Amino acid sequence: MSDFFTPVSGFDLPRFAGVPTFMRLPHVTLDDPRLAEVQIGLIGAPWDGGTTNRPGPRHGPRQLRDLSTMIRAQNGATGVRPFERVNCADLGDVPPNPADVMDSLQRMTTFYNRVRAAGIRPLTAGGDHLCTLPILRALAADRPLGMIHFDSHTDLFHSYFGGTMYTHGTPFRRAMEEGLLDPARVCMIGIRGTTYDTEDRDFADAVGIRVIPVEEFHARGPEDVMAEARSIAGDGETYVSYDIDFIDPAFAPGTGTPEVGGPNSYQALQVVRGLDGVRIVGADLVEVSPPFDPSGGTAFLGVSVMFELLCVMATSP
Amino acid sequence: MSDFFTPVSGFDLPRFAGVPTFMRLPHVTLDDPRLAEVQIGLIGAPWDGGTTNRPGPRHGPRQLRDLSTMIRAQNGATGVRPFERVNCADLGDVPPNPADVMDSLQRMTTFYNRVRAAGIRPLTAGGDHLCTLPILRALAADRPLGMIHFDSHTDLFHSYFGGTMYTHGTPFRRAMEEGLLDPARVCMIGIRGTTYDTEDRDFADAVGIRVIPVEEFHARGPEDVMAEARSIAGDGETYVSYDIDFIDPAFAPGTGTPEVGGPNSYQALQVVRGLDGVRIVGADLVEVSPPFDPSGGTAFLGVSVMFELLCVMATSP
Amino acid sequence: MSDFFTPVSGFDLPRFAGVPTFMRLPHVTLDDPRLAEVQIGLIGAPWDGGTTNRPGPRHGPRQLRDLSTMIRAQNGATGVRPFERVNCADLGDVPPNPADVMDSLQRMTTFYNRVRAAGIRPLTAGGDHLCTLPILRALAADRPLGMIHFDSHTDLFHSYFGGTMYTHGTPFRRAMEEGLLDPARVCMIGIRGTTYDTEDRDFADAVGIRVIPVEEFHARGPEDVMAEARSIAGDGETYVSYDIDFIDPAFAPGTGTPEVGGPNSYQALQVVRGLDGVRIVGADLVEVSPPFDPSGGTAFLGVSVMFELLCVMATSP
Amino acid sequence: MSDFFTPVSGFDLPRFAGVPTFMRLPHVTLDDPRLAEVQIGLIGAPWDGGTTNRPGPRHGPRQLRDLSTMIRAQNGATGVRPFERVNCADLGDVPPNPADVMDSLQRMTTFYNRVRAAGIRPLTAGGDHLCTLPILRALAADRPLGMIHFDSHTDLFHSYFGGTMYTHGTPFRRAMEEGLLDPARVCMIGIRGTTYDTEDRDFADAVGIRVIPVEEFHARGPEDVMAEARSIAGDGETYVSYDIDFIDPAFAPGTGTPEVGGPNSYQALQVVRGLDGVRIVGADLVEVSPPFDPSGGTAFLGVSVMFELLCVMATSP
Amino acid sequence: MSDFFTPVSGFDLPRFAGVPTFMRLPHVTLDDPRLAEVQIGLIGAPWDGGTTNRPGPRHGPRQLRDLSTMIRAQNGATGVRPFERVNCADLGDVPPNPADVMDSLQRMTTFYNRVRAAGIRPLTAGGDHLCTLPILRALAADRPLGMIHFDSHTDLFHSYFGGTMYTHGTPFRRAMEEGLLDPARVCMIGIRGTTYDTEDRDFADAVGIRVIPVEEFHARGPEDVMAEARSIAGDGETYVSYDIDFIDPAFAPGTGTPEVGGPNSYQALQVVRGLDGVRIVGADLVEVSPPFDPSGGTAFLGVSVMFELLCVMATSP
């Protein structure tokens, strides 16, 4: 493993020091000649134009980078040392247009097309959940993907406010319509909270998406649930989308649409470890909203989840 | 169901918009001609004159109304749609006298007498726990009620500071003395924390109130405990009093007398769902103290509990 | 003066109690039969779709209503009792579409057209500064208005992000292009901070808008500056737009694009008192962003400014 | 000067270390044999039972003691070294009854009677402003005092909520009725904010209390205003009462009834220095409410004011 | 039991009142004649000179004392009334030198030598974890001790930053080198999080220290784990060191090096109760960092753990 792709150690430079890149990795822009060596790219998507409730995830990548300097080299639970297995780099941020939804979606797809063209698997820090749609447009352009989705909401709604099609509550409805996801290989875990109606759940049932509500999650436990999730994903190419509001708001208050009664932080890690063996082509951690948690605790839990995602991506078949 | 009693949907008006009433229900004052149609009234009791420790619950109803605009129409776990089953309205706030305990108690009883006279079951947002006493004086004026009480304290103490009889640590001692509660039908769940002595517990034992400490709660689990609670309440008329400090302070920091080692947010909802079938004549959620949680997380958990209470009240026999 | 339009007194109901409307005024919707009696309408514009930097003003009206319950009946400095001079009411919130800029602009103009048609002068609580554009489209539909504008930015930029025309940095450029403002009767006060270029200032100079930078403001003092502002506005119809970031961020931290070195809170009030005699057809207070000041201090200063605006509107010729 | 009465130096023990007494003075209870040596006693009055709006000053003494450990031995502006001039000690807290207003008033008067009997001049940290009434009952039991009063409110109201006589808005009305103050020697400085009516000001005018509103304060400046205040107090015995809300809320947000447009922190100190030469028999700093400023900035400004008060008391004729 | 050693009751003096000593115990300095009567001494170690990451534990004792006034007389779960069993006192703070690591270590050992010489068992509130080293140097000067250690880190590292031997990550490596601990009687519980390498764990394995990672803790449960810990400690003299970061950061955010996925607050108490019967010669609770939790929730949990430690020390054989 090249020294270039080795994160700076806290034994050399204290973790509060230095320009903060994701996990203290080198910053390699899309125009950098070393891009060709990168295998997994950590990317910020600082955009929340799809947010219908409390905004703020546009600030997520900044705070996640800050807190990610607390992450070290080895997974304490699994022993995986991802930075020695694959070349990882911080590819910087997608440039959004905060005042134009459609332009932002286009900018993101363009960015991820370049990432995919470079043979890099992306691990994205959002941004709101609408960011996942343009990522899927790039990664699933030529065939549908499976998806394992951790969230308290299905994000399968048809539209909002009398016909607005692109919000953070609709990305997977659009992805289904565009053929980006194979519903038989999609599993949504942790769904809960009050609802207006069951339109999203009816759609999931109709197309064959498996939804595991949090009541079932608590009753069965993370290991059993993840065994089913792995079975649904099978050995096909799979995307992993992790909304921080999957986790209970006591552990992750910094998000816009929390729902109480969720998993704790240990379970939040366990479910990612349960992805071991899944063929992951990309992943994201979205909806971290720093204005609602200036302490950074949510972001620290977020980057801890990202590190777990990175470990299963690094060892993914 | 009349449109009048239907809460405003977040698909029509975003949840951060509009004058905040409880759960976006219509505001119907006691003088409003439509009062006669109301079946369950959501009421604020912005008073903390009985607080002997850290004050603040007088601000509870304001923050709870604010966060309650995040609540939608249907219970995600049980499927109940309370607003379609019963006419619900925000009846506004009881007018307290912040500088006079006895006057405030009188004002509250007067208010709840009118509510009861209108045939409305009250769901109250406190306020400190002394607020429950004047509510019981109205609701139990003519016969004792059963009570299921979630709390980390029994609130059964005799007096404070050398003879002060009316504090938030004494409401149920007074209620017992006044014949408002049937001790054989009272169950207190979640009791914990350090104590000065066992005077409250000795009293409970002497009169036959069932106290389930948190150690027993954790050992048996919410479902088993609630089966016993339902059995204690039986099929008689029962009041439900829910002190937010029942929940662990990591989930509900915004309260004045927290005790560590409590239930988590999922259990906080489970116990209310476990009230299914109880004949509930009124309920409250008290001791939310916004100055100790400006983030609103405690209030959001509080209104989530209130929505669960509303659901079991709406389907109550 | 009718009792109906008299705010609830804190001597009757404590200020932390009750459903919070603006300044504890009656809530009169656009469909309410009493709308015809209203002379000044307090309106919330919970929308920040034009924000290019830190979001949050969509939450402004909610927090401003909350803190406005601290406002009493009489201006301590000028003695004006506005609620006895004109019928004031809370007209509720404009319904925005958080995920669609153009739709939101249209919804707002529609709303303010109805307000104007009812003969009501609006006092708006934003919302970001782009909200002022649709208001002007309604109020200035038939002739250009003068404007006195308190801000640290001119909001006169042409476009952002390669051609995005509608952001909170462009409303007055658009208003000028649409003929809604008479540049000879426009005065901008408090401008400061770093800039990318001088395109906005060059435009102001070219069309004849008077810009008073904060250095001049500090050197001359509020009274001298406001004498000039009144002279610029003359006796024609004038709109007043007050961006909370006019005030130094130590006094008003809850905003998205602060600039240090601004006026203090006393000067913040003085400048509004200096509008005495101006013929005000409408006013706004925008860019209060609660996520950046959960304490509510910014909102309290904001509603204090709104009350001063209400006083000069109530006595306006 | 005895070593016993010398505060611990931060050069010996860091200022964040040690059990926090006021200004790191010795803790001398009323039963301590060394009480007889004390000349100025710093006392906490942890009570806010008179608060009609946002509570919290009961926590003031605790936070003020904490922050007071930042205070050193010498006044940087005047050179006074108070601890070398007079024996100062922390006399502990008055024991209040949080749930009984009248009992608390009695407990306080009893405590201050003992302080006065010991020949000690008290410097009190509140508590809300109603605390000043029982202090005056002890200190002015045998003749009326003069008073210099810094505040944004007169606290001269007759009653609240339909006849409640004892609130933090009424102490000086009661003190006048009880003959504790000589109105010709009373001066109130910094009055501002919205009002319900002018009942308090009319009373002041009728009895001859001089009220200097903040507009006059800003126009004349602290030095001129304090010259008048000294003249009003004359050479008679005078009490000084300093409500932290005299200061602008940007400097002192931690209080329950803030009013914007107040003096800055430098002026907050200047006015106390302007008391030089006044014959001060006691002083207080009230209405610091820690729940509204957990950062402690308000308390630090509060103890800085208390140190200035101590300096003018130490050099008082 | 002497009244002198009885904490002040909240029924006599409200818990927010009074000069805050640990658990409202008498303050007995090392020079106080009553020192000879003290059996367990509560001591503050306000020092964080060994901190390599986020600082702040120097402020721990102050905040822990503040929150400890919420603790009452009796353990709600076990019924133990420690203050009636042993004479407890607040011995004040060790005087550290914030700018000199070696001097501070020496000052602390000197202090604890005096404590040990007085026959007092210390219960220390840190400070960072390096504070435990000088404590062990005093307590284990003449023979190695067993240790039960709750933490998310082993603190067994050799050195930092190219040879720095004394940091909060190295105390137990130094203690092992100095013969202060018997590795066969040391058990470390809760270890988790990312790591740079396994040098600490390899050392533990080499010398025979038992490390129980959090994954094992969650799988086995607190009771089973504590049975093993008691067995390891045996009936020899044992020190208990409790790093607040043992607990999940949702429950204890106020610490410098949090690791997600830890025990909840109930388990945090359970493990201490599981020390029943261990022969405890001293204990500490370290790494509470108030700047990262101004709300005090972490400190309240910290003192709740300290009270549990006190209970098992009071009943220790």
Place this chain on the structure above:
Amino acid sequence: MSDFFTPVSGFDLPRFAGVPTFMRLPHVTLDDPRLAEVQIGLIGAPWDGGTTNRPGPRHGPRQLRDLSTMIRAQNGATGVRPFERVNCADLGDVPPNPADVMDSLQRMTTFYNRVRAAGIRPLTAGGDHLCTLPILRALAADRPLGMIHFDSHTDLFHSYFGGTMYTHGTPFRRAMEEGLLDPARVCMIGIRGTTYDTEDRDFADAVGIRVIPVEEFHARGPEDVMAEARSIAGDGETYVSYDIDFIDPAFAPGTGTPEVGGPNSYQALQVVRGLDGVRIVGADLVEVSPPFDPSGGTAFLGVSVMFELLCVMATSP
């Protein structure tokens, strides 16, 4: 001017996006071949080992970089466009040793020797004020410098805690002893607050350092004071050291040793503009402590001051 040294514009990439370097400048490490082109280097000194009171400035550079992305290209008051005048770059952070004072001082001098050798003038973001000593050791190695010093403390003390020579209260005493400063060309502005004694001021008087206390500053005004300061500095090489606690804590709460009664934010900028014409060889902004202001307001004011410093450095003779 090369595009390489042009900061990223917020019109191209929103200011909340991207890896945060100082003012969005390129990150050029000391080993980078482009170092030779750099004229002014922005450097972080993330170290607070000299702090004797409340720690935290080690986190300063991270938060200052974050907030510095709000800075644009042109000074709004003076019109200077610094990035077009001189090549500026972010040189990264000095690597400190958080647990060893003397090692850290050596590391810093080594770093700044390289910076000076490269012909780069440093603009440093601290860190505590002891950081200035190793900087001066590099910059003034061969002749003493003049210094203009903004602060509320002189930092001229001899030693702390019985002989500790290197703390953030002693850097300029050491610098004087080491011949790094020419006392006749040193001016300290804004000194205030309580003191233990006058040892520092006596030293200043003895060696001829000019100290302007804040009382004089407020009486004369910034312009007059800065005229004197320029006269003292003369046309010799001068260092500028700016402690954020120069500014009143209402504007800059995020610092460890605040003193009330300081300049406001406008004056904070004015004094830097008053350095126009001084021959500045280096400058720093120190003592920003993020844990005491998570909101970032202090850091934003800090980077606003840094930008003003950069402007006067860019135009310095």
